[in-house]
Amino acid sequence: MRRRASRLHRGAAPGLVLGAGLVAFLLAMALLALVWTPWPPAAIDVPHRLLHPSLAHWLGTDELGRDILSRLMAGAGVSLKVGMIAVGLGAVPGVALGLIASAVKGRSEDVIMQLCDFAFAFPALLSAIMLTATYGAGIDNAILAIAIYNVPVFAKLTRAMANSVMAREFVQAARAAGRSPAGIAVHHVVPNILAALLVQATIQFSIAILAEAALSYLGFGTQPPEASWGLMLSEAQNFLFVAPRLAVYPGLAIALSVLGLSLLGDGLRDALDPRLQKIAWQRA
Amino acid sequence: MTTYLLQRLMILIATLVLASVVIFAVLDILPGNAAQTMLGASATPQTVAALAHKLGLDQPAPLRYGEWISGLVRGNLGRSYAYHSSIAALISASLKISGPLALLAMVIAATVALVAGMAAAARHGKASDGAIMMASQIGLAVPNFWFGIMLVLVFAVNWRLLPSGGFPGWTPDPLRAFSALILPALALGLVQAAILTRVTRSALLDVLHEDYIRTARAKGLTPQAIIRRHALPNAMIPILTIMGLQLANLVAGAVVVENVFSLPGLGRLIFQSISNRDTPVVADCVLLLVAIVIGVNFLVDLACAMIDPRLRMQP
Numbered sequence: 358m359r360r361r362a363s364r365l366h367r368g369a370a371p372g373l374v375l376g377a378g379l380v381a382f383l384l385a386m387a388l389l390a391l392v393w394t395p396w397p398p399a400a401i402d403v404p405h406r407l408l409h410p411s412l413a414h415w416l417g418t419d420e421l422g423r424d425i426l427s428r429l430m431a432g433a434g435v436s437l438k439v440g441m442i443a444v445g446l447g448a449v450p451g452v453a454l455g456l457i458a459s460a461v462k463g464r465s466e467d468v469i470m471q472l473c474d475f476a477f478a479f480p481a482l483l484s485a486i487m488l489t490a491t492y493g494a495g496i497d498n499a500i501l502a503i504a505i506y507n508v509p510v511f512a513k514l515t516r517a518m519a520n521s522v523m524a525r526e527f528v529q530a531a532r533a534a535g536r537s538p539a540g541i542a543v544h545h546v547v548p549n550i551l552a553a554l555l556v557q558a559t560i561q562f563s564i565a566i567l568a569e570a571a572l573s574y575l576g577f578g579t580q581p582p583e584a585s586w587g588l589m590l591s592e593a594q595n596f597l598f599v600a601p602r603l604a605v606y607p608g609l610a611i612a613l614s615v616l617g618l619s620l621l622g623d624g625l626r627d628a629l630d631p632r633l634q635k636i637a638w639q640r641a
Numbered sequence: 642m643t644t645y646l647l648q649r650l651m652i653l654i655a656t657l658v659l660a661s662v663v664i665f666a667v668l669d670i671l672p673g674n675a676a677q678t679m680l681g682a683s684a685t686p687q688t689v690a691a692l693a694h695k696l697g698l699d700q701p702a703p704l705r706y707g708e709w710i711s712g713l714v715r716g717n718l719g720r721s722y723a724y725h726s727s728i729a730a731l732i733s734a735s736l737k738i739s740g741p742l743a744l745l746a747m748v749i750a751a752t753v754a755l756v757a758g759m760a761a762a763a764r765h766g767k768a769s770d771g772a773i774m775m776a777s778q779i780g781l782a783v784p785n786f787w788f789g790i791m792l793v794l795v796f797a798v799n800w801r802l803l804p805s806g807g808f809p810g811w812t813p814d815p816l817r818a819f820s821a822l823i824l825p826a827l828a829l830g831l832v833q834a835a836i837l838t839r840v841t842r843s844a845l846l847d848v849l850h851e852d853y854i855r856t857a858r859a860k861g862l863t864p865q866a867i868i869r870r871h872a873l874p875n876a877m878i879p880i881l882t883i884m885g886l887q888l889a890n891l892v893a894g895a896v897v898v899e900n901v902f903s904l905p906g907l908g909r910l911i912f913q914s915i916s917n918r919d920t921p922v923v924a925d926c927v928l929l930l931v932a933i934v935i936g937v938n939f940l941v942d943l944a945c946a947m948i949d950p951r952l953r954m955q956p
Contacts, residue, residue, distance in 0.1 A: 477886075478656055478935050479663075479927075480893035483911075487927065490915040491667055567784050571897050574786055575912065594790055594901070597805075601794050608787035616782035 373624025379617025386433040396424035398431035399582040407600050419589075419603055420596050429610055431584035435496065436614060439569040440562040443500050447507020448558060454508070455515025456546065459523055460538045470516065473509035481506040481564075482571055489577040496569075496585075499578040503565045514557050518550040552629040559622035563615040570611050586611050645946055653939050660931045661713075665706045668920045696722070709924065718925050723917040728925050731910060738808055739899070739906035742822050742829070743891055749830030750837055750891075751884065757834070758841025759873070763864050765846060773838065780835025785894045789828030789901040796824060806903040825902045829894050833887050840883045844876035851875075878945050885941030889934045 390398075395415070402422030410417045416425040458469040485502035492498045522528060523546065531541050572578035573587030581588065586607040593603035676692040677684065693699050697708070712719055718728040761773040797805035804821050811818045848854065849872055857867045896908030903909075907926060914922035 475656055475659055477889070478660060478931050480889040480930065480934060482893035483896060483927065483930060486896065486912070486915065487664075487667055487923070490923075563782070570784055571786060575897060575900060590787060590790065597790065597794060598798055601798065604787075604790050604794065608784065608791065611784050611787060612779070612782045614782075615784075616779060619778060619781055 370624055370627065372620045373628060376617050376620025376622070376624055379613055380621050383433055383437065383614045383617060386430050387437040390427075390430035390434045394424075394427035394430050396427045398423065398427040398584045400424075401582075407596070416606055417600075417602065420592065420600070425589075425603070425606055428584040428589060429586070429606060432586040432589060432607065432610065433614075435579055435583070435585045436566045436569060436611075439496065439500050439503065440565040443503035443565040443569075444507060444558050444561045446500070446504035447561065448511045448554070451508040451511025452515045452547075452554065454512040455517075456519055456542045458512065458516045459519035459546070460542055466516070469512065473512050476506075476509040482568060485568055485572055486575065486577055489572060494577045494580060496579045496583070499569055499572045502572070503568045506568075507561050507565075510561060511554070511557065514553065515550060518553050519546045522546045522549045552625075555629070556622050556626040559618050559625065563618035563622075566611060566614055566618070570607075642946070646943070649939055649942055653935055656935055657928075657932060660935075661710060661928055662706070664924050664927050664931075665702075665709065668924050669702055669705075709921075713925075713928075719921045721914070721919055721922045723914065723919040723922070728922050731922060732907065732926065732929065735905060735907045735910045737811065738822070738904055739895060739908065741819075742826055742899075742904070742906060743888075743895060745822055745826035746829035746833065746891055746895075747884075747888070749826055750833035750887070753831065753834035754837030754841050755873075755880075757838040758845060759868050761838070761842040762845035762849065762872070763868055765849075770842075774842070777835040777838045780832055780838075783832060783835075785828050785832040786897045786901050788832055789825060789898050792824045792828055793901075806901070808904050821902075821904070825898050825904060828898050828901070829891055832894070833891060836887065837880070837883060841876070841880055844879045845872050848872045848876045874948075878948060881941050881944055881948075885938045888937045892930050892934060 400423060404422065405418055406420055406422040408414055408418040414424050419425055454469055458466040484506060485499065488502040489498045528541060528545050531545055569578050569585070570587035573585040574591045579585030579588050589607040590604060593607065596603055676689045676696060676698060680688055680692060697705060718732065720726065721728050721731055724731060757773050761770045764770045793805045796803045803824050808821050809817050845868060854867060854871055857871050895906065896911060899906045899908035900912060911923060911926045914926065
């Protein structure tokens with residue numbers, strides 16, 4: 358671990374530093390929004406609508422006089438919440454399924470993997486739209502829809518990585534020593550695939566931010582008056598001719614957050630284990 | 642090859658059948674009765690029940706599923722509750738927009754990605770390689786619907802070169818109709834190109850370490866000729882595979898982008914049908930999209946197997 362940490366420190370690539378910086382900024386904005394925003398994000402103030410940036414409103418106000426910076430900060434909180442819960446909810450059953458498939462082999466492994474392949478036949482965003490439309494629009498259902506999409510992604514990655522770890526000598530030694538399949542999975546396989554899972558988690562996190570923004574843009578995700586970057590974009594589109602900057606800020610916030618997570622994922626992959634560079638295919 | 646083809650075909654049919662069951666099951670629990678939606682909130686329970694009976698909504702779910710599938714097999718896609726017209730006609734009309742849009746977007750994505758990916762691989766490690774990779778990294782982060790809005794801002798609002806949205810129809814002015822698809826196709830295609838550029842570059846770099854490339858270099862071929870004649874054909878398998886997988890993203894992306902540009906395509910038809918609780922249209926459209934995704938991936942698998950015979954041996 359110490360060697361890995363020192364490698365991280367010594368060889369910190371500019372991409373990793375930039376990515377970590379952008380993610381830290383996103384995190385800081387989201388946490389700050391929990392306790393303080395310059396103005397209440399949902400406070401309507403029609404007499405001060407569509408104001409240009411000023412000392413009172415650093416990024417101006419929207420069509421209802423709401424402070425744009427405050428709404429962007431609140432939106433960061435929504436994106437972070439969606440990313441963390443959707444990735445967590447998808448990763449836990451996904452990793453478990455992948456480990457089971459790798460441990461049991463045979464027909465059960467084939468069935469689990471074919472079910473995962475089947476899930477990929479449904480375009481992710483289309484499935485999310487169908488699910489949110491079925492169970493009702495809202496942030497919770499959007500999170501659930503994105504989490505469901507994450508399950509096969511983690512299952513396939515875990516199974517592929519676990520299969521390569523299972524073939525290694527120390528696992529065979531543990532098996533010969535009488536360790537149970539569950540014990541081998543938890544004590545030997547998981548620690549060896551954690552780096553790959555971490556990298557994949559950053560990728561899925563960025564996909565979750567994009568998906569939440571798209572769902573909220575279509576009206577299936579975060580509901581007004583709560584602030585979300587996708588919802589802000591949707592509202593801004595009606596004022597494109599009058600106040601185009603309203604559409605610029607939330608889009609930039611999404612792009613910078615996703616860019617930060619992508620760079621962080623790439624940087625971590627290179628720093629933690631150069632052998633994992635092949636995962637670039639997954640990202641692409 | 643025949644065994645491989647039959648195997649893949651069986652998997653394709655099984656996937657389609659399973660997809661139809663999932664789509665039906667998900668939509669069957671859609672809250673809100675379609676009959677209630679059609680008649681409005683003021684309708685009496687008796688009127689709603691009568692319409693539900695007329696539409697067959699009070700039948701058991703397995704029976705309704707069976708009727709839906711047998712209708713599809715006979716080429717009868719059913720009727721829309723909201724539009725009061727044949728679903729086949731609705732889908733056919735929307736495909737006249739979504740089809741050319743997806744094709745144009747894919748052509749843009751493939752052209753940009755192949756050129757940029759080849760340029761990056763040929764100048765591996767140099768400044769231009771870094772610039773292309775940085776551009777593709779940024780492209781990966783940009784949501785296609787925001788990129789679409791920004792294109793509208795620049796090309797429609799500021800420069801007034803292209804329409805900001807809507808579709809005038811292919812007749813009487815096909816050129817005007819085509820111009821309405823340029824910005825949406827750019828929004829979809831350029832974002833997809835970012836992904837494909839990285840795949841093209843990686844695939845080419847993998848191949849460029851092979852012995853036959855060293856031989857080609859020793860023969861005095863230029864780097865461009867080596868990439869074009871030797872590296873690219875051998876790197877096509879991952880590129881084709883990812884292009885097939887990307888179609889799914891493109892199809893889903895079209896649902897959002899068609900809404901940005903108010904294009905009456907398949908994506909917008911699905912979006913409006915979900916809002917109208919028009920379940921037969923949603924079911925047919927989603928199954929069609931899934932069939933397109935599976936079908937294209939099937940064709941990609943076949944193309945890969947034809948390029949590389951070793952793939953036919955894999956289960």
